Amino acid sequence: MDRNNAADAGRTHPLVDAYLARLHDTAAGLPAGQRNELVEEIREHIEAALPSDALETEAEVRNVLDRLGPPEEIVTAAAEGTKETAPEAVPLPSHAVDTTGRSFGGVEIAALLVLGLGSIIAWLLGLLVGLALVWSSTLWTRREKLVATGLPAALTLIPALVFTAQLIGWLPGSGGAGSPNPEFALMADPAEMLWGGALFFGPILGGAAAAIYLAVQGRRHPRNYS
């Protein structure tokens, strides 16, 4: 980012400059990139905190700097963050930076296979088993699981509703009176065939779509950071 003290005319208050200079000096022990980033962030914070027309009062400036805290404390916090084993720092629980369980394991592969193909073999049962496996996995977030459930649910329920409505006569279909071909009344009406077919393929297509979605999402998860 292109930042320059002098670029913002009249915004540099001597107290702020002194503070930032002290921060910069105290941070001498940090890696250069981290040091500069820290000073920049604090500088931006100060700018955001002070009124935007360069006439902040000294009291306001002191207030902002007080709230920020002493540069020494800020640098200590930064140093603790970079040390692998700082005695005072509280480590995150292992699952937070766990790189092992966050890729595709047996559960995830089984979930995708059953979800994608199980519905072909066992229709709704396959779909349900697949979804159960998805929900038992720890790889995907709640939202991803909801999307994966919603897709086949929608593709199944909507045709189910329409098809049922046709059968009981609420929608045009051979269930109603006015069928154009009375001799074929017992055979499936084209509209019914359409929605009946959609109902049949709903779980299959929905399961496949959900499986693809989860496969993509699963690969996008961050795996390793240092």
Place this chain on the structure above:
Amino acid sequence: MEPGVAKAGVSQLRRGALQYCVLALLRSGEQYGFELVRTLGEVDGMVTSEGTIYPLLSRLRREGLVETTWRESESGPPRRYYRLTNAGERALDGFADEWDRFRTAVDQLLNR
């Protein structure tokens, strides 16, 4: 035990919990640094020095629990927006569970 020791104990707890409080603030959506810091600063007893949140945010970023995007702002230079990653959400969920258990246990033992 000196009273100072108790204070130090709670301050350790606070340090441990603070990162999760930051993650929790991001649950509802992305925020930029200044917003986050101010919100935290306004919760009584949470932060003594707002400036220390910035190194914390950097650490969360390095550990993959948050990610950032720069966005243009009408009122000045581009701002860095923070948001939770999937790993961050998982870590937060895990902490929330642990915290519930812990808080209940301590409250019980302290008879509060």
